[in-house]
Amino acid sequence: MNQLTQSRKIFSSLCLGIAMTLSSTVTIGADDRPNIVLILADDLGYSDLGCTGSDLYQTPNIDAFARDSVKFERAYTSPTCSPSRAAIMSGKTPARLGIVGHGGLRSMEGGGDFLVSEEYTVAEALRDAGYSTCHIGKWHVGTKSVTGPHEQGFDEVIASNDFCCPGSYFYPFRDKRKTGKAAERSAVPDLEDRHPGDHLTKCLGEEAVDYLERQKASDKPFFLNLWYYAVHTPIEAQRDKVAKYKSLIDPDSHQRNPSYAGLVEHLDDSVGSVLRAIDNKGFRDNTIVIFFSDNGGEIRKGVTSNFPLRSGKTSLYEGGIRVPLLVRWPGVTRAGETCQEAVVGHDLYPTILRMSDVKGHADQNANMDGVDITPLLRDPSASLPTRAMHWLRYGELIHYPTYKNDREFGPCAAIRKGPWKMVERYPTPHGLEHRFELFNLHEDPYEAHNLAREEPAKLEELRRDLTAWQTEIEIPKYEDLAYPAFEKLK
Template structure:
């Protein structure tokens, strides 16, 4: 090699090294610039349980301020109970496609339980594989012990996730201390031994979240914090001073009149304050997406709360059961105070978060998702999404809600909201006297479902019934008739042949 050629070779080598350094530096900067994500999920928080959404008792100044800084979705939906909603968030799929059509689910598939199977490539796994530090804090309730726990579903750090639907108690030591309680072990909340009698569970989870944020903010990875509160699910427990406060504030004729529940809602607000302050103190608030959402509508039975003017509540497919608050604060993108009336649903969060973070995810999971990326709405409140229908299946879970067999409101059902805003609810029959019936509502003109048009618009009933039936065929789930009657028999004994006839279309 000549001297000139040798010099040229050295220059090429040097240039290649320089390019590699620049590329590596750019990639590192891209990683740093990726936004952190904090997904705050309340449990059983109704669409009007916050000050900013219409409560006439509950005081939630922190969440109200977050909503004011966020884009607010006035037509956000979830499943009517917790396990389906949580599974939808993690999978990006309609929970019925996963076989989760009850409080814990009625499965035709394998996976070791009635919940989200381990073969799903979850949102947490996608973010983890995309370079995110992942953490789950709080309620889980989508997988059984040692099978589909958060540790197996993509979370590197897990805190305070028990094996049950709710905590044994919101009071320290956060377990059920009643003698003979059969679920005391399952409902005990772990990992919080350092707290004491003056601590309520809900702010304690906020403190744990703050610890994670402070630690993660010092690292070189963006982070995903999945903060799923137990509040405001039963047991309805608040510190005495909050109960006293709301006992004095409640007014005759108000829709919200439960001081214990109001206190629990305020505990949630206190906890969110701790989390948001930790983002500020750690210097990452301006690069952190905060999403606030609820897993289903408020529990209206037993006088817990009210979703008025929305109809009914948790476990039903009326608007009060599936309409929930949703706020998204994306610094530098969302406009404070912006609102959208486009219908979005829990399974949309997965593809939307992938789009916001620039994480590719897994091709097969992305292809099978039912969720739609709504990040365009976050950038432009006037934007729309392609027309689509939303579907729900609710077969019922007699172990948790034995009144399903005779209750016309809370019994098993299916529903569809069509592309034009018409909503059909199909109420399933039971061997105990409930007959198959349909209700039809024009949500654009009647958002509170006061006027059933099923008799006068039989053409629309037939159209939506056909679409709902075709969707059920597409998801390849055993029909209500195949799954429900054996469940009724299990609870009630042998049943009778005449009851079986009533189950057929």
């Protein structure tokens, strides 16, 4: 048993006072330490908000929040939900965690938990430092009773199922057409007292408001992890919202799905209710609010458009990995400022530690890939030390049939370094060839011009850097792990 696992067992089995006596890995500050609310949307694309350029969706509450916050124009994440969520909770790139597909696929046959219990999560760090912790909504980085929210640091867990999405957004929040294990995994628990017609997204906001009300009587700071299922499939919205957007669609619009537009509005309504509760219950001046998305918008089957960015969810082009990020830190951030520096989801863990003055665990901190971005919150014109960002997506057997010969969404790796981005597209047994693409994002943010032939020296530099990173994280090579599994499929 390693030192990190031992420390976690100590924290779980002893009361906080004894734990603080025996361990120097956490810091308890004064009662005025900031509360933290992390709001994570699911599949919300970069262009899905009014404040980020939507030509259909109306998001007045989030837009107003953006005007009070620092908006990051170049915020990155993973191309699918489970890797991005694991990165937020651990401060590490998904590939370092062994996640090179949609979930915890440590072998192409599946198996393995999404986020192993040895990871000392940001929720554990805050809880062990005296924070009240609550997770509401989608988890999808582990299984209940093994690596679920309770096991990974949350005192309270509400409406969290064991699947990627709800059976339905309408009460009773299950797919009535299905039975058995799949139906049970996708059913959303803890909301049995709701009524026919109730929308899940509104209910999650109500649960968050109730949690905030309970914290008024507490002398502990809190960490509210509000991870919506919206706007992931199934694309379901109330009829009046769908009708509203049907009447607003312009034939020249890039975004033309009225049901998705209605679901985005449900999300905005719910986020607005939580933000108002933070104000009305007296928490605003001492509560940091972070709004983020787990990956780019789903563009297949006409769900949404990430225009002007290229592609969408599951792709390593900008539309798949670049998302909205808004941060309001009272007394620190200045309203309406914009930051152009590139940041990424696993930066949130070390940033939250700095914001809350919590030390965390030395072992976890030493092995994080994320960096503290509080200097950018204090001064959005500041710069971080030069670094490369890496992505690795070998794919997974369950979804392989949908991209086995699709050039846009097939397995690939990518590196972003300064203005340069290289995408290495992996071959498949069913038609995709090995190739490289090179883009200068400062001159070509839409990735329209492949410069691989024109810039051979830069291409070779990034190829070496990407290979060195893959060697450093000790991930099996694509041709050794994924290709043999794909080859077996008819």
